[in-house]
Amino acid sequence: MIAAIVAAAGSGERFGASIPKALIALGDRTLLEHAISSLSAVADQIVVTAPAGFEDQIRALVGDAITVVTGGATRSDSVRAGLAAISGAEFVLVHDAARALATRELAASVVAALRAGDVAVVPALPVVDTLQNVGADGYVVTAVDRAPLRRIQTPQGFSYSVLNAIHQGAQDATDDSTLALNAGHKVRVVAGEERALKITTPSDLATALTFLGDATTFSTGVGVDAHAFGEGRELWLAGLHWPDEVGVEGHSDGDVASHAICDALFAATGLGDLGSNFGTSRPEYAGASGVTLLKETYVLIASAGYSISHVSVQIIGNRPRIGARRAEAISTLSQALGGAEVAILATTTDGMGLTGEGKGIAAIASALVIKR
Numbered sequence: 001m002i003a004a005i006v007a008a009a010g011s012g013e014r015f016g017a018s019i020p021k022a023l024i025a026l027g028d029r030t031l032l033e034h035a036i037s038s039l040s041a042v043a044d045q046i047v048v049t050a051p052a053g054f055e056d057q058i059r060a061l062v063g064d065a066i067t068v069v070t071g072g073a074t075r076s077d078s079v080r081a082g083l084a085a086i087s088g089a090e091f092v093l094v095h096d097a098a099r100a101l102a103t104r105e106l107a108a109s110v111v112a113a114l115r116a117g118d119v120a121v122v123p124a125l126p127v128v129d130t131l132q133n134v135g136a137d138g139y140v141v142t143a144v145d146r147a148p149l150r151r152i153q154t155p156q157g158f159s160y161s162v163l164n165a166i167h168q169g170a171q172d173a174t175d176d177s178t179l180a181l182n183a184g185h186k187v188r189v190v191a192g193e194e195r196a197l198k199i200t201t202p203s204d205l206a207t208a209l210t211f212l213g214d215a216t217t218f219s220t221g222v223g224v225d226a227h228a229f230g231e232g233r234e235l236w237l238a239g240l241h242w243p244d245e246v247g248v249e250g251h252s253d254g255d256v257a258s259h260a261i262c263d264a265l266f267a268a269t270g271l272g273d274l275g276s277n278f279g280t281s282r283p284e285y286a287g288a289s290g291v292t293l294l295k296e297t298y299v300l301i302a303s304a305g306y307s308i309s310h311v312s313v314q315i316i317g318n319r320p321r322i323g324a325r326r327a328e329a330i331s332t333l334s335q336a337l338g339g340a341e342v343a344i345l346a347t348t349t350d351g352m353g354l355t356g357e358g359k360g361i362a363a364i365a366s367a368l369v370i371k372r
Helices: 031-040 055-062 075-083 104-115 160-166 176-182 202-212 256-269 274-278 290-303 323-336
Strands: 002-007 045-050 067-070 091-096 120-126 131-134 140-144 150-152 156-159 188-191 218-237 240-248 306-316 342-347 360-371
Touching: 002 031, 002 075, 031 045, 031 055, 031 091, 031 104, 031 306, 031 323, 031 342, 045 055, 045 075, 055 067, 067 075, 075 091, 075 160, 075 176, 091 104, 091 160, 104 120, 104 156, 104 188, 120 176, 156 160, 156 176, 160 176, 218 256, 240 323, 256 274, 256 290, 256 306, 256 323, 256 360, 274 290, 290 306, 290 323, 323 342
Parallel strands: 002 045, 002 091, 045 067, 120 188, 306 342
Antiparallel strands: 091 156, 120 150, 120 156, 131 140, 218 240, 218 360, 306 360
């Protein structure tokens, strides 16, 4: 199992914000939501370390599938708090919410190095500026050879046993790779990303926005779908078949997650809705799979000049349990949408309504698209 800890307990003081830095908006989502999105494709369990007093707000933001614990006074204290909430993991990724735009590919490259046998892995970039030592009198003392130097980023990856061991003491460091190095472990370096910059000041946020594109070209949409369970039907959800589960009634396969995503994309692009594009007036779509409808939707919006920046979908229901197949579902939905970034969350309604009473299942999706 792969677990991930997102360090999100930092204040917004240097940013000049009155809220924790992780809750600052970048585009249509918070820094924390961006960071979680990149990890959800590779991690089976995600733990967020929240600032004291903001735990409930962050739980409401990230959903029931993600564990939220109270962070510590230092970064290392927060990582230790995250570790305490993890059990059964083979590898652990440690990521800063402030590096919100690190991609899922970067996380995957760190995991690949761990699976290849390394016990500590960091992404890094070469230093491009000239570096010099400057004396107390303000004059240059010596030049520094920048060739072997690297700018260390996150997510960093560790075997669980190594990360747990280096955090047994009360020592602190600006990152976990330093603790691993001080403990005598070899730290593997993989290629980092310019977009994985650390967002600490408003100017950093402005730089991060350039990686998202011109904000005036963005549009968003929300889609909702719900179906009642129907005996004798197979359950298809998030593009996957769920054997031994009761399916739902519907014109197509009743995949509420896929349908909600389609509607979110149509809403963002102004291209109608699920019913007008694939409804009962289009008999060729009777029984169509959610993946088929997603592919068709992608063709329609791409033909209209849009590309997908991000899709999130929250599945609402008592069953099935999404966590064990989250990575598989994300991969399936992403492939149907031309490789778009996808996040999947899951929650229940505490016994209320159609889903809470176990009579059906629902989904709410949001989409961020760019007009090319």
